[in-house]
Amino acid sequence: MNETFIHKWQSQVKKGTLSFILLTLLKGKEMYGYEIMEYVLKHIAIDIAEGTLYPLLNRLKTDGLIDSKWVEQPSGIPRKYYTLTSEGSIALEEMKKIWEHLYESIKKISK
Amino acid sequence: MNETFIHKWQSQVKKGTLSFILLTLLKGKEMYGYEIMEYVLKHIAIDIAEGTLYPLLNRLKTDGLIDSKWVEQPSGIPRKYYTLTSEGSIALEEMKKIWEHLYESIKKISK
DNA sequence: ACACAATATATAGTTATACTATGTATTTTC
DNA sequence: GAAAATACATAGTATAACTATATATTGTGT
Numbered sequence A, B: 001m002n003e004t005f006i007h008k009w010q011s012q013v014k015k016g017t018l019s020f021i022l023l024t025l026l027k028g029k030e031m032y033g034y035e036i037m038e039y040v041l042k043h044i045a046i047d048i049a050e051g052t053l054y055p056l057l058n059r060l061k062t063d064g065l066i067d068s069k070w071v072e073q074p075s076g077i078p079r080k081y082y083t084l085t086s087e088g089s090i091a092l093e094e095m096k097k098i099w100e101h102l103y104e105s106i107k108k109i110s111k
Numbered sequence C: 001a002c003a004c005a006a007t008a009t010a011t012a013g014t015t016a017t018a019c020t021a022t023g024t025a026t027t028t029t030c
Numbered sequence D: 001g002a003a004a005a006t007a008c009a010t011a012g013t014a015t016a017a018c019t020a021t022a023t024a025t026t027g028t029g030t
Helices: A003-028 A033-044 A050-062 A086-109 B003-028 B033-044 B050-062 B086-109
Strands: A066-071 A079-084 B066-071 B079-084
Touching (some): A003 A050, A003 A079, A003 B003, A003 B086, A033 A079, A079 A086, B003 B050, B003 B066, B033 B050, B033 B079, B050 B066, B079 B086
Antiparallel strands (some): B066 B079
């Protein structure tokens, strides 16, 4: 019932949370785009499209939160590896606080 | 430091969470627009503008998730009270599941 | 050998939703 | 009697996810 609304809603929730997820992932280790996509699909069960991920990574780089370097492979297409910058690390901490506060606030009003 | 990014991010996070918050509030009791705005500002510390709230309430009504009725006041401007429909109640439960799952998933990857 | 799937990155155009600014009207406060 | 608070509303803009498409290499199946 009202699957369209839920579907649209879910896509709206991604706005914001996706960048938060990417920065969180890159805090742990450097990763390349395709790897991030597969990881998010498997472990977070969020349907992330290529047309969403790559522009997002570019935006985060433009904003100075992440950095990238091409890495040639012994076989196959070169990969673009992303790392969190110190600026990105600071932003991530800030986002974490806001995210936690939002979650707790909603939890409070939902009972 | 990168306040612009955090600021923009925070506004993006609202896309999706705001409708979730409104439905959650209206599950508890019927409320009118201005009341919702004040409540969210005080208790959830989310900067919600009138130009965001009223169109959002109209969207939720168009989608059949909430209903509204005008209530004349003994003094002052009439208030438009909103209530959660049964459809809205079902949608809210679905959203809750997705929201909880998202939160837990992010928690897992953040350590 | 050839087609198709998987790997890997990228962009153009569309859609949905929050933000800014503005407008209307009534009541309360200084 | 002027300003602030209450109460609702809309038009135009900006942001970011989605769809579709493109390029190129490697692996798999027949």
